[in-house]
Amino acid sequence: MKRGVVLFAHNNDTTNYYEMAKYTASRVNRFLDLPVTVITDSDSGKIDHPFDSQIIISPDRLNFRKKDSWINRGRYQVGELSPYDETLVLDTDYLINGNTLLQAWDMPSDFVCFRHCKYLLDDTPAECLGIYQLPIMWATVFRFRKTPRTRQIFHMIKMVQENYNHYSNIYQFQQYTYRNDYALTIALRTVAGQLENVADYFPHRLWHIPPQAKITRIGDTSYEVSKDAHRIHISDVDVHVMNKNNYMELTV
Amino acid sequence: MDTEKIAASARKRYNHQISNELLQEKYTNLLTVAHQGGMWNITPQLLGFLAQSPTKRVLCDIYNIPVEVDCPQFLEFASTHYDSIMNQWHDEYKKLSRQR
Numbered sequence: 001m002k003r004g005v006v007l008f009a010h011n012n013d014t015t016n017y018y019e020m021a022k023y024t025a026s027r028v029n030r031f032l033d034l035p036v037t038v039i040t041d042s043d044s045g046k047i048d049h050p051f052d053s054q055i056i057i058s059p060d061r062l063n064f065r066k067k068d069s070w071i072n073r074g075r076y077q078v079g080e081l082s083p084y085d086e087t088l089v090l091d092t093d094y095l096i097n098g099n100t101l102l103q104a105w106d107m108p109s110d111f112v113c114f115r116h117c118k119y120l121l122d123d124t125p126a127e128c129l130g131i132y133q134l135p136i137m138w139a140t141v142f143r144f145r146k147t148p149r150t151r152q153i154f155h156m157i158k159m160v161q162e163n164y165n166h167y168s169n170i171y172q173f174q175q176y177t178y179r180n181d182y183a184l185t186i187a188l189r190t191v192a193g194q195l196e197n198v199a200d201y202f203p204h205r206l207w208h209i210p211p212q213a214k215i216t217r218i219g220d221t222s223y224e225v226s227k228d229a230h231r232i233h234i235s236d237v238d239v240h241v242m243n244k245n246n247y248m249e250l251t252v
Numbered sequence: 253m254d255t256e257k258i259a260a261s262a263r264k265r266y267n268h269q270i271s272n273e274l275l276q277e278k279y280t281n282l283l284t285v286a287h288q289g290g291m292w293n294i295t296p297q298l299l300g301f302l303a304q305s306p307t308k309r310v311l312c313d314i315y316n317i318p319v320e321v322d323c324p325q326f327l328e329f330a331s332t333h334y335d336s337i338m339n340q341w342h343d344e345y346k347k348l349s350r351q352r
Binding site: 100103106107108118120121198199203204205229230231232233234235236237 | 263266267270271274277278280281282284285286289290291293314315316317344
């Protein structure tokens with residue numbers, strides 16, 4: 001059974017996701033001992049690359065977040081593009097500091113993602129989707145096997161992406177910016193008959209470093225997280241660094 | 253009364269409390285493992301139950317999926333893993349306490 005990690009990296013005017021992907025891939029190789037495939041485009045990708053494989057696609061560039069181009073559409077294609085039988089898909093700003101994610105391979109469900117999250121040094125309540133306050137399924141990290149059910153999930157994500165206005169009207173959320181988390185939430189619920197299958201969720205929480213906080217490296221896998229006058233130390237845990245500039249500082 | 257000092261102390265206590273909570277969550281997560289087709293929280297209760305089970309038994313895992321497990325084999329794995337994680341937790345907790 002071939003296992004590996006897939007990263008998406010499409011640069012925009014302000015963020016070099018490809019460089020972030022290179023750093024994330026190096027940590028995947030080191031802590032998870034897994035091959036990494038990057039899905040990128042001809043403008044972002046390099047001929048001489050450090051990944052195990054590189055797939056060039058023409059991305060959909062029609063998405064914006066705070067006036068910046070945010071090229072995050074098309075993730076549903078990973079179901080077909082991934083060269084692995086079992087695939088772990090990570091955001092390029094997911095900072096790996098140990099081998100906890102390897103647990104994903106042993107989980108019984110053919111699709112697992114995070115349902116619960118925690119913002120460090122931030123009391124932001126868990127985000128919910130739209131008027132029905134559905135709990136968000138996070139697309140930051142997910143693992144899938146190539147099965148009929150996961151093909152349905154990716155087909156559903158594609159349908160949500162292509163009809164985002166329609167789904168934003170049904171669920172009553174803002175439609176200006178396409179979000180993979182929203183598409184994944186709707187897709188998983190739809191495929192499950194509007195029920196939740198708890199076996200589809202990682203048993204622990206996704207830790208976010210919120211944009212207003214700063215993470216600074218102390219050691220190889222140790223960091224100080226600070227926000228306003230507060231400081232804490234964390235070590236040997238994986239975190240999602242939401243501030244892309246902060247993540248780039250860690251790659252130096 | 254020096255309110256600046258009180259505020260500084262309060263911040264330190266807050267930071268310490270948050271660090272301790274994160275430490276607890278980190279190691280509780282590490283005590284969740286996959287074994288014999290199920291996902292389990294390794295707890296003293298589980299270890300005690302396994303110790304009393306000489307052969308195979310059906311247990312519900314954390315997803316309430318019934319899984320048949322070889323209890324002696326599971327006990328050996330679970331108790332080794334539990335000791336390793338708890339020792340690491342203890343060491344890191346002691347370091348954190350010294351910082352305070």
